[in-house]
Amino acid sequence: MKDVFRSIEENRNFMKSPFGKFNYMSDQQKGANQPPLFKAPGGGEIIRLTRDFEGVVVQNCFSALVNERISIRSFSNEPMTLEQISFLLWSTQGVKSVSQDGYRTMRTVPSAGARHPFEVYIAAINIRGLSASLYHYLPNAHEMELWQREERLKDKVTAALSGQRWASEAGAVFIYSVIPYRGEWRYGTASHKVMLIDAGHAAQNLYLSAHAVGCGACAVGHYDQNALDSLLGLDGRDEFCIYAVPVGVV
Ligand SMILES: Cc1cc2nc3c(=O)[nH]c(=O)nc-3n(C[C@H](O)[C@H](O)[C@H](O)COP(=O)(O)O)c2cc1C
Numbered sequence: 001m002k003d004v005f006r007s008i009e010e011n012r013n014f015m016k017s018p019f020g021k022f023n024y025m026s027d028q029q030k031g032a033n034q035p036p037l038f039k040a041p042g043g044g045e046i047i048r049l050t051r052d053f054e055g056v057v058v059q060n061c062f063s064a065l066v067n068e069r070i071s072i073r074s075f076s077n078e079p080m081t082l083e084q085i086s087f088l089l090w091s092t093q094g095v096k097s098v099s100q101d102g103y104r105t106m107r108t109v110p111s112a113g114a115r116h117p118f119e120v121y122i123a124a125i126n127i128r129g130l131s132a133s134l135y136h137y138l139p140n141a142h143e144m145e146l147w148q149r150e151e152r153l154k155d156k157v158t159a160a161l162s163g164q165r166w167a168s169e170a171g172a173v174f175i176y177s178v179i180p181y182r183g184e185w186r187y188g189t190a191s192h193k194v195m196l197i198d199a200g201h202a203a204q205n206l207y208l209s210a211h212a213v214g215c216g217a218c219a220v221g222h223y224d225q226n227a228l229d230s231l232l233g234l235d236g237r238d239e240f241c242i243y244a245v246p247v248g249v250v
Pocket of ligand 1: 069070071072073219220222223
């Protein structure tokens with residue numbers, strides 16, 4: 001019990017402002033090279049995504065989107081379209097520009113220090129024209145690459161999301177991983193709290209955008225860390241999953 005209380009105390013402290021807590025220099029201050037802005041493609045088949053979102057948005061009224069947003073855990077059997085997926089990927093992590101010096105990306109969501117520490121993967125369960133496989137978003141080119149073909153994808157997604165079977169009835173499960181060194185390079189021990197806050201912004205855009213294209217979404221924080229990391233082949237240390245959001249047609 002003592003350990004649990006100590007852990008709660010530590011976790012509460014983690015939620016407080018981390019800046020100025022330790023007197024040290026970050027790797028950036030020490031002059032270390034910046035880590036890459038993007039994870040290198042793995043060489044899988046490339047799926048080009050449209051940036052023409054004209055026809056895909058069915059609800060354009062911002063106040064309606066905010067008022068009507070709820071978590072949806074029940075989806076129709078209708079497949080999602082690649083155009084919907086394209087808009088959702090753009091909304092949650094799309095790159096609008098890269099600074100000339102290669103220091104930062106400007107995206108559709110904010111990120112502390114513009115570090116954008118996430119990668120996005122999609123478990124494509126029911127998307128028209130796509131095989132049931134895992135895909136990796138390449139935000140700079142606005143493309144997806146085939147990450148891994150997967151037998152029994154639905155069962156594996158259900159298990160990785162701690163048995164939440166409704167989640168694998170979605171059209172696609174958006175899975176966010178973090179590459180922590182992207183934030184640590186600049187902010188060291190102050191980076192971890194703000195990276196988690198960044199994840200909330202990314203997912204909120206996904207929630208609102210899903211509603212805008214006639215779909216529903218539900219955030220998932222209750223997942224099995226090892227199962228989800230190993231589904232995507234992540235090492236669990238330098239890159240690991242932090243969030244998942246199943247999305248489907250309602
Ligand atoms: C960080 C986070 C984690 C969540 N994890 C789960 C989850 O694992 N399973 C689930 O069914 N809902 C999950 N939810 C959805 C919440 O239960 C939901 O947002 C809450 O009940 C409020 O309902 P609303 O989103 O419809 O307003 C999560 C939401 C957030 C923001």
